[in-house]
Amino acid sequence: MNSFHHACHVLNITTTNGIWHSQNPLVESLPLLITQLAVVLFFARSLFFILKPLHQPLFVTDILVTVMTLETVAHMALDFYIFLVGLEMDITSIKGADKRELGVAAAGIVIPMSMGNCGCCFWGLTLTVTGFPVVARILSKLKLVHSDIGRMAIINDFCSWILVAILLPTRTSSPENALYAITATIAFILICICIVRPTLVKIFHQTSCIDSEYYLCFVLIGAVICSFVTDLCGTYPVNGAFVFGIIIPNKELRSVLIERFQDLVSGIMLPLFFAICGMRINVHAVNNWLWAGLVVILLCVCKILTTYSVCFFTDLPSRDSFALGVLMNTKGILAVVVLNIGWDKKVLHVEEYTVMVVALLIMTSIVGPTISAMYKTSTRIGKYEGRTIQRTKPTDEIRILTCIHSIHNVSGMINLLSISNAAKNSPLSVFALQLVELTGRASPMLIVHSSGKTSISMYGRSHNSDSNIIINAFENLETHNPVAFSVQSLTSLSPFFTMHEDVCILAENKRVAFMILPFHKQAMLDDEVVLRDKASSDSSFHDVNMNILANAPCSVGILVDRGLKHPHRDLYRLEMMFIGGPDDREALAYAWRMSGQKLVELKVVRFLSRYNVKENKKLSPEVKREIKLDNEYVQEFRLKTTGEQNVSYSEKVVDNGEETVAQLRAMDHKMFDLYVVGRQVVESPVTAGLVDWNDNCQEIGVTGDLLVSSSFVNGSVLVVQQYAGATTASGDASVAWLTGSGSVHSSVHNIEPL
Incomplete structure (x- = not known):
């Protein structure tokens, strides 16, 4: 009896027709092998280059690279990103929080948290937490960082971190382990505040070159160690990185770290973490999109109504109450971290995970346009109670804001202040603001310099030297006559087209009565007095001066300095x-x-x-x-x-x-x-x-x-x-x-x- 054997031959098992003719080129063995080899070789050679100063052979790096997976690199990027978030957060706003602000923050957390049922605390946590980096950039763009709205938003976000650090261990482990995790984490935070931070203060105070590569590497290693310690404590590595970022004492060093590593972490490393999150999303797994849409609407409305209701009873204006509720809908990396923890703990499945990620996307996307439409800078500056020298009483303190374009403006400004009749019964409070053009992709920022400390500049040693000279010159004004003068030095980093907004907002927040601007041309003494352009940026500073004159919330003086003597x-x-x-x-x-x-x-x-x-x-x-x-x-x-x-x-x-x-x-x-x-x-x-x-x-x-x-x-x-x-x-x-x-x-x- 004849028997037949059928053999099936699979075509293209080793090659591919290209990405345009094949649905997935990585299905074939040869393209997949080449891709895997490329990834492994890249990490192996990169690690070998990093360990080269330690004289490590290639064999060591080949062994270590087998441990490095996509998730390892992604979670390391997440830790560094959370460390940068801690650097950006200003906890001075939290120190001065009153009962109203703390009450609003508590209501914005407790009530939305209760919306998540007992079977899924991750729903409530995701609804509760806010994304500080996203909120900070929206507030910074709209010049609302130092307002009541900005302060309440930061307080709410800080409380969200505390909630995540405490609540997640209690819901994802046994009571004994949860108690150990919370106790160990609290002890770690106290050690960081009482021991680590004072030690860092002493280290940074003893050197004037804290922006060197040595100190930057020292800080990054500290962030990794803190992440490892909190992981051992039973919470999560991001908590340690966040705490270490907050306790960094030097604001100038914070600015340098953010400038150096923001693009690397956010632009290159962090997308790996989001890639892992994206691979877990499956929109086809959602069986009922109507139900999903109702969930998204419920999540958005719950936070807004809760915050608005509480703010309304605390005498906060209706517009500010609604704006704060909208801001609290801003979600960021922390919400995604909570969802991924729920995924790893097998609490969230594909459908729930997908719906929540879509909800986060929609909730965050509506915040920026809504707040931008509600708060316009020109409107805020226009509604301002005027302050003038003429209306100031002879015995009142006069607050003066001096704007410095370059080191050439310092002498004339200080000599003008010296003849302004500052006395004990009528002192002058001077805010020396150095205006620096912001180039590249860095974020605008306002640096408040501590008294007696040098400045750290991210724009080169020459600018750093000029900045220190400016700061020291104004501090000497207060040193020689501390009864009549009080000086605070600041630096504003912003592009020319928004520089006037930063100046006007600062004058408004500091309740300035008089603002002094340098003329955009420099007077030179030869045979006769003439005016000569200082630099190619003169036209830009002319535009800045004109915009300040048009929007200033106080009286303004423009000084044409021709060698004003002391x-x-x-x-x-x-x-x-x-x-x-x-x-x-x-x-x-x-x-x-x-x-x-x-x-x-x-x-x-x-x-x-x-x-x-x-x-x-x-x-x-x-x-x-x-x-x-x-x-x-x-x-x-x-x-x-x-x-x-x-x-x-x-x-x-x-x-x-x-x-x-x-x-x-x-x-x-x-x-x-x-x-x-x-x-x-x-x-x-x-x-x-x-x-x-x-x-x-x-x-x-x-x-x-x-x-x-x-x-x-x-x-x-x-x-x-x-x-x-x-x-x-x-x-x-x-x-x-x-x-x-x-x-x-x-x-x-x-x-x-x-």
């Missing part, structure tokens, strides 16, 4: 040219304050238009009111300075700008060290005809540009702009008054749009 020994002479309007009144107020210093001699010259003197009956009521305000303030100044030998006052009546220039030429300008004028960008009868040939009118006004561009004026010039909100009732009238007529519209075209 007033400690010689008599310091300044002249104030008063034409009229709110800016000139603010300039007179600042000059008046400076005249309170013994070594300062003030001369006030008021220029009056013959048109306004003769035709006063034809002026509109608004213009008359503005002139009345000028007369009242000048009269108050004259009465209160009567008998003071260092103050003088005179008036000059002119018809046009030509006569004004003639009067200025007739004065002896060699005796004056500083001129104080108001910034009026419109043309007045006193300066008629001077706008056409002046180049810097929009930044420093007609009068300021006249003094800066004139060859017969050698002193420095301070151009003052009063906060616009201080005279909203008469702001239009001041424009009309400056034109010498009752029509407001006749000179609006001369004003640059704000």
